[in-house]
Amino acid sequence: MTSLTEAEAKKLKKRLLRHVGKAIQDFNMIEDGDHVMVCVSGGKDSYGMLDLLLELQRKAPIQFTITAVNLDQGQPGFPKHILPEYLDALGVAHKIVTEDTYSIVKRVIPEGKTTCSLCSRLRRGILYRVADEIGATKLALGHHRDDLMETLFLNMFYNGQLKAMPPKLLSDNGGHILIRPLAYAPEKDLAKWAEHRAFPIIPCDLCGSQENLKRKQVKRMLQAWEQESPGRLDVIFASLQSVKPSHLADPERFDFQNLKTKPREAELPFLAPMEV
Template structure:
């Protein structure tokens, strides 16, 4: 099943006389394969899309949601299950929002779509004091509207465009500011208990989405509501993650894998592990102290006997 989800068709070979163009084409094809593979792997790992699903793809006009829709359309053509896609944009009536851009793009790619017009911009500006972060209230208003629209459209899944780096940034934001080990799950039941929300880009690196958006020339629409909030903690944490990745390539991938390999017995949450009730069992366990040892450590050498210790003196 994974192969059907993830393998894109090979492009036509470039003319040998155009080496530079051929190299760009090869790199672009590798990027497309990687995006399809990672989205397909996430869908398979978490059973995100099932036979007969109607997936509501939330499209903001940013690179991430454009990329999500684009890759889902590619996978739909060869997926092992039949499903529908419908793109939904929430027009929040931000000043200067180009209302014609998304409809024109969606008509061009031939995907069914719905534009929901709700003036959440005025509400946020009225309620949130000047200089304060608008993201929290904006997100709650947007979420409630999208749940209602999903009901009206008969959508069985709601797809959001959060990628790997968003998930890791949320993990650190919750740790630093909410004192919780909590991130964005790849799949969850919505707040109202009536919808399944999925994040098909859960394994996708943001830098790949940047490159794909440039290649596909998506008509990006900036978010003027929050774009001026340059000191948002999410941006600070995002800068931290990008700096780590530059200095230590592969670190973010390891961090993502850690969220999939949790050892409750080596944390401190008594609701997940019965620390109070622990008793010696007399049976060796790989989950004991040895779990702290890095895998590359050599075996512990045998200690000398008491007789040998005395003789050495």
Template structure:
């Protein structure tokens, strides 16, 4: 196997999928100043790396600024990210706030710190985005994160709710985007190895990964291994919602349903098995999960 050839294919696929997501949801527009939240993990490194590649090729002109929040966790290697970002030549800002001590003081020993830590981190990043004049805040959540969130909300929150690719922040001030929305985690793992990103461990605070999220992640990985194309179809399902065939009375007026005495395109085939579309042949390989969609301006040419 030609490793260099496979690496080039991976780069093109990542750029294509990120460019597609950006175009589909109008995540980045001409003149945007995009704040890329960098944690030191593979996903945020991959996000910045691909956005920099698209920035050089895209017709839309936009700025990037990488931002890391140093929460003063014991053992955090504070020099790693600044040194790496200087080699890239990308503008960056390191925000230092001792949220670690606050969380340790408030949360009893042995309890998870993630929820409070996340709220504190979010508020700080919103302030930094405002101070830097950022028009968009880019996060490194990928396809698998989105599907894990969907299943977690279904299983434990009784909500049909995922992780949108673009939304307004909870304080109403910012637009948050997830350009990796179409990207499989396995591709980001491979890309991190190819690029040799200086990964910073995510367990410095002593917290463990949420068991429920880990279990759901393992489930998705097993499905992807045993049934190629299933994960891609799950993502497609989030883009093809049929409210009349769910049960949310707030989304569809079931009380107003009446016989129409004419054929209905969305009518329920109540006594038939629902026909299932077979996945595209390319989906199983990950080469073209969005093959039926239009080619986007942000996507580099394969040639």
């Protein structure tokens, strides 16, 4: 990936801020007085999310506070110093949480099987607890537009469900609101921004070697579609915001049982033109 010129970087930043600002506005993600817990994994997306939220915090007409939180999951060789040093340099309030979920995942999941589901559940439970401890009102996750589309197809292909990742979600226990400020941001833009900003990326060694992950297969499929027909991903994403239950097949979402014809008005008989 080539370096961006100053003009290109400025344009990219403006575009990303517009995407994040629109998502926040469309879904009322952040309100005046909110304490946003920004979950930072060390990947390009969460770095970008924190970067953009800090910028918006300086410009927003409302007041909200940010605490960056990283979960050290006990992965062998995890560079513990990188995130604290980066967050200290930014001057942003932060908390590093150490929980050995790595050992649990390796013990429970057979070798070669996908670890993401269990890892995600364990991580989510810990993050909810930390949110309560620091008094956070919103938990910000770094999923982007491509993640939402990939999840849509993953659920269709492998779970038989028509659902994706919502930009805003109430937790099952009703005690936490999760937001995804990058919901409108394309991954390719976030990758460019991460390179431009030289974020100190930390790879996820726990699952990075599992090349047969279904999500990676779906990602390759979508990228091939976009290459074959540029703009197709825009159309797919637009479909997530234009749902017509009457044209699907879920009787719980649309009352097919009581679908009846409406009485039509009596038709007037054909009138011959009057002779003059």
